[in-house]
Amino acid sequence: MSHTSQKFNVIKNVLPQSQEEVIMRLLAEFDSLPGQLQLCARYIIDHPHEVGMQSMRTLAANAQVQPNSFVRLARQLGFEGYDAMRERFRDFVRGGIGSTPDRVHWLQQMDRKGGSAAIFGSMAEACLENTEKMFAGQSVADLERAVELMINARRVYVLGLGLAYPLAYNFWYVARMGFDHFSLTPQHGSLPADDIIRMDERDCLVAMTFQPYRRDTLATVQRAKQVGAKIIGITDSSAASLCREADIGLVSPTHTPQFFHSNSAVTALLESLCALLVVRGGEQASTAVEAFHSARWEENIYDES
Numbered sequence: 001m002s003h004t005s006q007k008f009n010v011i012k013n014v015l016p017q018s019q020e021e022v023i024m025r026l027l028a029e030f031d032s033l034p035g036q037l038q039l040c041a042r043y044i045i046d047h048p049h050e051v052g053m054q055s056m057r058t059l060a061a062n063a064q065v066q067p068n069s070f071v072r073l074a075r076q077l078g079f080e081g082y083d084a085m086r087e088r089f090r091d092f093v094r095g096g097i098g099s100t101p102d103r104v105h106w107l108q109q110m111d112r113k114g115g116s117a118a119i120f121g122s123m124a125e126a127c128l129e130n131t132e133k134m135f136a137g138q139s140v141a142d143l144e145r146a147v148e149l150m151i152n153a154r155r156v157y158v159l160g161l162g163l164a165y166p167l168a169y170n171f172w173y174v175a176r177m178g179f180d181h182f183s184l185t186p187q188h189g190s191l192p193a194d195d196i197i198r199m200d201e202r203d204c205l206v207a208m209t210f211q212p213y214r215r216d217t218l219a220t221v222q223r224a225k226q227v228g229a230k231i232i233g234i235t236d237s238s239a240a241s242l243c244r245e246a247d248i249g250l251v252s253p254t255h256t257p258q259f260f261h262s263n264s265a266v267t268a269l270l271e272s273l274c275a276l277l278v279v280r281g282g283e284q285a286s287t288a289v290e291a292f293h294s295a296r297w298e299e300n301i302y303d304e305s
Contacts, residue, residue, distance in 0.1 A: 022077065023048060025077055026041040027239065030042075030239050039063050042063075045238045046239070048089060050062075052089035056082055123258065123262070126262050127264040131268050133265070137251070145248055147273065147277055147280050150175075150204055150232070151179070151280055153181065153203055155182075156179075157195065157205045158175070158183065159205060159207045159208065159217060160208045161217050163261070168206075169184060170267070174274045177289045177293075178286070178292075192220040201228030203224075204229060204230045204231075205232070207224075207231065207232070207233055207234070208234040209235055210235055210254050211236055211261070213240060213241065213242065230247050231246040232250065233245065234250045234251075234266070235251060235252075236251065236261075236266075253265055
């Protein structure tokens with residue numbers, strides 16, 4: 001799901017009439033909600049398909065809150081109770097992504113085998129579901145706007161720390177083939193604050209962070225905002241501070257049954273951005289990519305055997 005700051009302009013006194021309007025209200029009022037209600041709101045924002053399918057008690061258990069918290073949240077939005085809010089998610093369930101019968105059958109077989117096969121199957125299910133949700137919930141208009149910001153910027157700083165660093169590195173590595181104004185941060189031996197010291201309103205920052213969110217990434221975003229740079233945030237929740245601070249927030253789920261996050265859907269999102277960059281970059285970008293690869297062939301880097 002992708003949300004830009006413009007979409008938060010909702011009318012608070014009007015009862016939400018659709019799943020999308022409920023989520024927009026939750027995003028708009030997120031900061032003012034009490035802690036327990038924020039947990040409920042975040043869970044609904046991140047798992048809208050479950051609202052119409054699971055019981056309130058199941059949702060509460062998954063969100064680690066009391067069931068009554070969902071009732072309070074519904075009333076906060078103006079509904080008489082939770083069931084009235086849940087009705088807004090029925091169309092989303094009917095039009096949801098779902099799974100093909102063959103895929104479900106294969107995953108069930110893997111689960112019955114147990115052991116490593118069950119773990120492999122559970123990871124496959126998570127990766128497939130995350131990727132489907134990312135593509136289904138993404139706003140093409142937001143992707144196009146993000147690409148335009150990057151192409152038109154004087155310089156594009158690509159920021160990723162910790163586990164987000166290899167994702168940022170890969171995105172920068174591919175993007176720089178077609179464009180010479182992309183810069184990876186942090187560079188070796190430096191801090192993000194060092195690299196963006198000359199940033200101004202002509203520049204763009206592409207920042208990535210995923211739960212648990214990095215304070216140093218968010219601090220860099222704040223510095224970039226102070227000088228007027230455009231911010232493209234890539235994260236795992238529309239309720240994340242990065243997504244709400246950014247000019248454009250692009251969201252990809254990273255859910256997994258294991259102890260580590262899954263980056264497969266994030267990688268698919270970044271690869272899609274790279275593809276759009278080259279297409280929107282026109283002949284100049286295509287020529288640059290071709291020259292990049294030609295130089296590598298001439299240097300005999302690739303094995304032709």
